[in-house]
Amino acid sequence: MELFTNQILAGIATGAIYACMALAVVMIYQAIDHLNFAQGEMAMFSTFISWQLMQWGVPYWAAFVLTLALSFAAGIAIERLLFKPLAKAPILTNVAGFIALYAIINSFAGLIWDFTIKQYPTPFGSSPFLGSQLISTHQAGMIGITLLLLLMLYFFFQFTRVGLAMRAAASLPESARLVGINTSWMIALGWGMAAAIGSIAGMMIAPVVFLEPNMMLGVLIYGFAAAVLGGLTSPFGAVIGGFLVGIFENLAGTYIPGVGNELKLPIALALIITVLVVKPAGLFGRHIVKRV
Amino acid sequence: MSAVEDVATEAPAVEAVPKRAMTLGAGTSLVVLALLFLVPAFAKNFIVFQMTMLLIYGLAVLALNILTGGSGQFSLGQSAFYAIGAYTSAILMEQYNVNYALTLPVAGVICFGAGFLFGQPALRLSGVYLALATFALATAMPQLLKLNFFEKWTGGVQGLVVTKPDAPFGLHLSQDVWLYYFTLVVVVAIYIFSVNLLRSRSGRAFMAIRDNEIAASAMGIDVALYKTLAFGVSAGITGVAGGLGAIAVQFVAPDSYTIQLAISLFLGMVVGGVGWLPGSIVGSAFIIFVPNIAEGISKGLSGAVFGVLLFLVIFLVPHGARQVAVVCQQALGKLRGL
Numbered sequence: 001m002e003l004f005t006n007q008i009l010a011g012i013a014t015g016a017i018y019a020c021m022a023l024a025v026v027m028i029y030q031a032i033d034h035l036n037f038a039q040g041e042m043a044m045f046s047t048f049i050s051w052q053l054m055q056w057g058v059p060y061w062a063a064f065v066l067t068l069a070l071s072f073a074a075g076i077a078i079e080r081l082l083f084k085p086l087a088k089a090p091i092l093t094n095v096a097g098f099i100a101l102y103a104i105i106n107s108f109a110g111l112i113w114d115f116t117i118k119q120y121p122t123p124f125g126s127s128p129f130l131g132s133q134l135i136s137t138h139q140a141g142m143i144g145i146t147l148l149l150l151l152m153l154y155f156f157f158q159f160t161r162v163g164l165a166m167r168a169a170a171s172l173p174e175s176a177r178l179v180g181i182n183t184s185w186m187i188a189l190g191w192g193m194a195a196a197i198g199s200i201a202g203m204m205i206a207p208v209v210f211l212e213p214n215m216m217l218g219v220l221i222y223g224f225a226a227a228v229l230g231g232l233t234s235p236f237g238a239v240i241g242g243f244l245v246g247i248f249e250n251l252a253g254t255y256i257p258g259v260g261n262e263l264k265l266p267i268a269l270a271l272i273i274t275v276l277v278v279k280p281a282g283l284f285g286r287h288i289v290k291r292v
Numbered sequence: 293m294s295a296v297e298d299v300a301t302e303a304p305a306v307e308a309v310p311k312r313a314m315t316l317g318a319g320t321s322l323v324v325l326a327l328l329f330l331v332p333a334f335a336k337n338f339i340v341f342q343m344t345m346l347l348i349y350g351l352a353v354l355a356l357n358i359l360t361g362g363s364g365q366f367s368l369g370q371s372a373f374y375a376i377g378a379y380t381s382a383i384l385m386e387q388y389n390v391n392y393a394l395t396l397p398v399a400g401v402i403c404f405g406a407g408f409l410f411g412q413p414a415l416r417l418s419g420v421y422l423a424l425a426t427f428a429l430a431t432a433m434p435q436l437l438k439l440n441f442f443e444k445w446t447g448g449v450q451g452l453v454v455t456k457p458d459a460p461f462g463l464h465l466s467q468d469v470w471l472y473y474f475t476l477v478v479v480v481a482i483y484i485f486s487v488n489l490l491r492s493r494s495g496r497a498f499m500a501i502r503d504n505e506i507a508a509s510a511m512g513i514d515v516a517l518y519k520t521l522a523f524g525v526s527a528g529i530t531g532v533a534g535g536l537g538a539i540a541v542q543f544v545a546p547d548s549y550t551i552q553l554a555i556s557l558f559l560g561m562v563v564g565g566v567g568w569l570p571g572s573i574v575g576s577a578f579i580i581f582v583p584n585i586a587e588g589i590s591k592g593l594s595g596a597v598f599g600v601l602l603f604l605v606i607f608l609v610p611h612g613a614r615q616v617a618v619v620c621q622q623a624l625g626k627l628r629g630l
Binding site for chain 2: 035037082085086089091092093095096097099100101102103104106107108110111217218221224225228232264265266268269272273276277280
């Protein structure tokens, strides 16, 4: 029984990573109605920038805030320069654009910072949390940050004018334009916010998985699995989904023989497929009706 | 069920391409075929090998083109089906001593099954989500192939070495040249099959689904069946390409079939022109030769060069090679008119 509870605790700790990423995935979906493949790479690049800042002697939290601001600006810049002209193009063109962005960012990160694995500092320390061996202070801090982020997003979308305008622009662009919302800038804002959230996820994840240009691939797949499980339309669901996926991963690794680290990605794949077959809208997602 | 439901009118996934615009005229096709037939007479063995790879990747891009250009579904998981096909051929040849030519239909059938099955959950997804689910498939595949459980067949991380077949009937051809002609025959046969498929009732059903799914279902098309069928056919053809690839490269290993391959194939389709079948060869040439050039400019930069070129294609020639071909044709027409 103790093994079981320990594994659940460890699962919640890893789940926080996925929850963070899933939140970024759902966030950009809410804003632009598309899913960004380059999300993980953008987060990775942001994390490298913060690492570089710290190498230059900037203290952690200053680097954190600076990276957040830079990522926000970069997200908006990418949208304005590359994806705004594609707004009316078929989805295929957008997907191709995301892939191109993915390739460019990955390649440049490798070129600038090379492919060796780097240590990344944590602001919370890595001693055991409240005497527990399985969950470190960093992981506890990560869970705290994820929940805080969720709370802030909730208040932003529910109680601010900009948040309301963003939701309006995403769900009914024409009507939103009629009531005077600048929908084009709302999309840019969504990109900026997703980039910023992604950078938080990256900076939280990096101490665990270590910093390298390909660090986000597995995390992105798990983040996507979490988002699918929680329902792609619900930020709350994404976070719950993230924790559930983390717990599931740990329990599967412990109790199903032959499932280890080498099967990490196939587990995520199996999870995605199962959810899609059994409950396509996810746990907390809304049903979407299509019109001709 | 909540009282308020979200109503979404989606942008089209893929631009509609009329079925006549999908192929070349008979005359042009014959000229291209004759040129491809004459290549080994003038080229060295290494170039013949590269041309073989060009045909094989062309076949894989063609398969994706049927799926995306035909039925409007995305896939970034083609590398997974390519890997299954390659491993099927390699295992049959090396472990069970089956003739290489006979392994290809088996690879095709197994991949058709895999694609058809994967098409079932994929039905729930459209557009970008489908792309992401298939993306997960592609990233998971190398790990699956490395499993200890399959190791006695797959050779695990080490992979398998495949023997290159000799020319049969006492023909005086080198192995490379023979394989080139063998590949050419297979590719031409599948190309003709694909063209006919898209002109058939099933092909029309694919295109109706691509252009408007709900309208198509109202016309009595079994959307679920045709969408999974498109996935199956596409996966099957990719599997044959994978089998050919394994024979040509003489080696299969899990890390040859990563997400990078799937992205390359997708890129090849976009460059060649979505829904234009002959463009597959152009796209395949792009994904084979451009990385070499990019690596020549700077090591490790090929990803960036790929990405930048892809953006250029999207912005300047959104219809890829098809658009270039149309412009050339019009220019020729004008010259004739003078």
